[in-house]
Amino acid sequence: MSVVVGIFPPLPAFGVAAAAPLQLPFSILFSPPSFSHPPSPMASAPTHFRLALLVKDAQPSELFQLFLTRQPSPPSASPPHPLLDVDVWDLPSTPLASLLRGKHPPHNDDPRLFKAISNVTYNLECLGLKGFDVCAAVAQIQARIFPTGGPCKSWRYWKYIEEPEFGPNPPIHTIVFLTETFTDEACFAADGEWIDPHMAYSMLVNADSKQKRIGTLAMFAFSSHFPSGLSFKYNLSIHGQEYPPGVFVAPMDSATLSPFSKTNLVVMAPTAPLHHPVDTTVAVACGDALICDPGCYPSAAHAQLAKIVNELPKKLLIFVTHHHHDHVEDYGLDCIAVDGGSKLVISGQELEIISAPGHTDGHLGLFHRATGTLLVGDHCVGHGSSVLDSNSGGNMEDYLTTCKRFIELAPKVIIPAHGYPTLWPLHMLQNYIRHREAREAKVLCAIQRGARTAYQVVSQAYQDTPPAYWPAALMNVKLHLNHLKIISQIPSDFNMDEFDRSSKAPFILRCLPAAASHMLQKPLLSIMGTSLAGSLSVIVVVGAVACLWTKKK
Numbered sequence: 001m002s003v004v005v006g007i008f009p010p011l012p013a014f015g016v017a018a019a020a021p022l023q024l025p026f027s028i029l030f031s032p033p034s035f036s037h038p039p040s041p042m043a044s045a046p047t048h049f050r051l052a053l054l055v056k057d058a059q060p061s062e063l064f065q066l067f068l069t070r071q072p073s074p075p076s077a078s079p080p081h082p083l084l085d086v087d088v089w090d091l092p093s094t095p096l097a098s099l100l101r102g103k104h105p106p107h108n109d110d111p112r113l114f115k116a117i118s119n120v121t122y123n124l125e126c127l128g129l130k131g132f133d134v135c136a137a138v139a140q141i142q143a144r145i146f147p148t149g150g151p152c153k154s155w156r157y158w159k160y161i162e163e164p165e166f167g168p169n170p171p172i173h174t175i176v177f178l179t180e181t182f183t184d185e186a187c188f189a190a191d192g193e194w195i196d197p198h199m200a201y202s203m204l205v206n207a208d209s210k211q212k213r214i215g216t217l218a219m220f221a222f223s224s225h226f227p228s229g230l231s232f233k234y235n236l237s238i239h240g241q242e243y244p245p246g247v248f249v250a251p252m253d254s255a256t257l258s259p260f261s262k263t264n265l266v267v268m269a270p271t272a273p274l275h276h277p278v279d280t281t282v283a284v285a286c287g288d289a290l291i292c293d294p295g296c297y298p299s300a301a302h303a304q305l306a307k308i309v310n311e312l313p314k315k316l317l318i319f320v321t322h323h324h325h326d327h328v329e330d331y332g333l334d335c336i337a338v339d340g341g342s343k344l345v346i347s348g349q350e351l352e353i354i355s356a357p358g359h360t361d362g363h364l365g366l367f368h369r370a371t372g373t374l375l376v377g378d379h380c381v382g383h384g385s386s387v388l389d390s391n392s393g394g395n396m397e398d399y400l401t402t403c404k405r406f407i408e409l410a411p412k413v414i415i416p417a418h419g420y421p422t423l424w425p426l427h428m429l430q431n432y433i434r435h436r437e438a439r440e441a442k443v444l445c446a447i448q449r450g451a452r453t454a455y456q457v458v459s460q461a462y463q464d465t466p467p468a469y470w471p472a473a474l475m476n477v478k479l480h481l482n483h484l485k486i487i488s489q490i491p492s493d494f495n496m497d498e499f500d501r502s503s504k505a506p507f508i509l510r511c512l513p514a515a516a517s518h519m520l521q522k523p524l525l526s527i528m529g530t531s532l533a534g535s536l537s538v539i540v541v542v543g544a545v546a547c548l549w550t551k552k553k
Contacts, residue, residue: 047170047171047172047173048095048096048170048171048172048173049095049096049129049132049172049173049174049175050093050094050095050096050172050173050174050175051093051094051095051096051120051134051137051138051141051174051175051177052091052092052093052141052174052175052176052177052217053091053092053093053141053145053155053176053177053178053179054066054091054158054176054177054178054179054221055067055091055092055145055179055180055181056178056179056180056181057180057181057182057183057194058180058181058182059182059183063196063197063198064196064197065183065194065195065196066091066194066195066196066200066218066221066222067092067145067181067183067188067192067193067194067195068089068090068091068092068192068193068194068195068214068218069089069090069091069092069144069145069189069191069192070087070088070089070191070192070193071087071088071089071090071215073085073087073088073424073427074424074427076427081426081430083407083410083426084426084427085412085423085424085425085426085427086210086211086212086213086412087212087213088212088213088214088215088423088424089193089195089203089212089213089214089215089218090214090215090216090217090218091176091215091217091218091221092141092144092145092192093141093174093217094137094140094141094144095137095172096129096132096133096134096137096175097132097133097136097137098131098132098133099131099132099133110139112142112151112152113135113138113139113142113152115152115154115155116138116142116152116154116155116179117134117135117138119154119155119156119157119177120134120137120138120155120177121134123157123175123177124175126157127160127175129175138155144189144192145188145189145192146187146188146189147187147189147190148187149187150187150188151181153179153180153181154179155177155178155179156177156178156179157175157177157178158176158177158178159174159175159176159220160173160174160175160176161173161174161175161176161217161220162239163241164239164240164241164249164250164251165251165262166251166262166264166382166418166419166420166421167251167259167260167261167262167383167418167419168259168260168261168383168419169383174217176217176221195214195218197222197225197226200214200218200219200222200226201222201226201227201245204219204244204245204371205244205245205271205272205273205370205371206272206370207369207370207371207372207411207412213412213423215423216241216243216423219242219243219244219245223242226245227245227271228271229242229245229246229248229271230242230245230246230247230248230267230268230269230271230289231248233269234269234289234311234312234313235311236248236250236267236308236311237307237308237311238250238304238307238308240265240267241421243413243421244371244373244412244413245270245271245272245371246268246269246270246271246272246347246349246371247266247267247268247270247368247371247373247415248266248267248268249264249265249266249267249415249421250264250265250267250308251263251264251265252264252265252294252296252301252304252305253296253297253298253300253301254295254296254297254301254326254329255295255297255325255326255329256295256326256418257326257387257472258468258469259383259384260381260383260418260419262418263293263295263296263326263327263417263418264293264415264416264417264418264419264421265291265292265293265294265296265305265308266291266292266293266375266415267289267290267291267292267308267312268289268290268291268292268346268351268368269288269289269290269312269313269346269347270346270347270349270351270368270370270371271347272349272368272370272371274348274349278345278348278349278350280345282343283342283343283344283345283350284336284338284342284343284344285317285336285344285345286315286344286345286346287313287315287316287317287344287345287346287347288312288313288314288315288316288346288347289312289313289315289316289317289346289347290316290317290318290319290344290346290351291308291309291312291316291317291318291319292318292319292320292321292366292375293319293320293321293327293328293377293417294318294327294328294329295324295325295326295327295328295329296329297326297329302329317344317346319344319366319375321356321363321364321365321366321375321376321377321378321417322359322360322362322363322364322377322378322392323360323362323392324360324378324389324392326417327377327378327417338353338364339353339355340353340354340355340356340364341353341355344366349368349370350368350369351366351367351368352366352367352368352369353365353366353367354366354367354374354405354406354409355402355405356376356377356379356402356405356406357393357395357398357399357401357402358379358388358394358395358396358398358399358400358401358402358403359377359378359379359386359387359388359389359394359399360378360389360392360393360394361392361393361394361395361398362393363377363378363379363402364377365377365379365402365406367409367411369409371412371413372410372411372412372413373411373412373413373415374406374409374411374413374414374415374425375415376406376414376415376416376417377416377417378416378417378418379399379402379403379406379416380414380416380422380428380429380432381416381417381418381419382416382418382419382420382421382422383418383419383420385432385435385436386432387472387473387475387476388475388476388479389475390475390476390478390479391475394475394479395479395482396436396440396476396479396480396482396483397483397486399436399479400433400436400437403429403432403433404433406425406429407426407429407430410426411425411426412425413425414428414429439461439476439480440480440483440484442460442461442462443457443461443477443480443481443484444484444489445460445461446460446461447490447491447494448491452494452495452498452499452502453498453499453502453506453507454474454477454499454502454503454506454507455502455506455507455510455511457477457499458470458473458474458477458507459514461473461477462477466515467511467514467515467517468511468515470511470514470515471507471508471511474503474507478503481496481499
């Protein structure tokens, strides 16, 4: 038993009232909005942009339809795994590529695209976005819809969608335009499909193993025609992403490790339709809403969390995936210890607690089977691979077993505690297994070539990783060595005691010059970026720790 579920104590009221559900007719939803002057993208951190097109059925009808296209899946390994993620359907979109400074936009000779290009360019400039290759973006989206050529209707500005800063990569903000066409056009793309709100909602809340899914942009487009979402129902004031309905993710500042700077606060109040009554007698706890891993920091983030708590129902549960500081901070609560296999009931929906050791010995996940939503804590991260904590019962064999257990659940979306949620969960988990097996092979290869100290093994096995992250990589190497020892792969002349002695101050001191050399080789633009700041902070901290440790000895 390892993790806690608690009742959040009442906090001082902030005077925030929940708004009544509002259902907008399609004609109002898609009326041309005035520019709301979104936060200036150019004034904030580096940001990427993409262009998307919302294609609506022009036929007057209460049951409108949108044309969605099949999204390309990540490249699969060879041989492919028998379990694959089902297709995702979303608005056709493409990245907005920046033009080189001083370069004029290329000319497009297709007269059908002229009006759309002109209108998109004008609206982007109204938003303060200049210097993008609009011609190429419009042509790519048009080709996705009409690959053999077809009518190019008028494009009208619809929405500017700001992506939350999950990190460590810059957010991707989306500028969505609207066009209307008739569904009987013969030249639509074969990998596209007309979908209405009822179909879209069913795809999101009925996680059948073969059911198609819609993506985040499509859910946003349909959202006013769904039952009131969590963020709207409780009038949440924080910027985040709700996907699927009833699951809201907001990255919060926290005292986590580089390259991340935030921990994803997950708010759950599922809205999926119930096909049978839920037995609350077998649940270890029941509530109207749940928050997961509220480990935010510093005080400004605490105030933000307090505001969110006061916007949610008072019967609020907290679920903590594991004990690390960036997941629990300093909250002292009455708690209930739970095991894998235990059940929670939130807003009448059953959530299953999943035993997920590997990152730490008591790590847990949380699974909502109706939507296929899996909260994985630090087992997965939205960028790169997870670091296992060898000081808290981290175990490589357990980690791989948990990956396989998660695959058996066949989730539709994985929400990690750090970084982007993924709509390709099976692909991610299968890659994690392959990555760990490949890394273990590199560790064994380094030893077979004569590496004996911690620095020798890590520097050879992690040649593809910046030296500033080698201290974190050392924890994984120790767990790989333990696993190799269990399966009798360690050479007889390899001394684990000598390796452990070399993994302390000598290892840190050897890492410092390697990390500094790596930083000096970075181009000037990278030196000005946040990646260097994070790396230098790691170097300073580990250097200080090494010096203090040496002085103490």
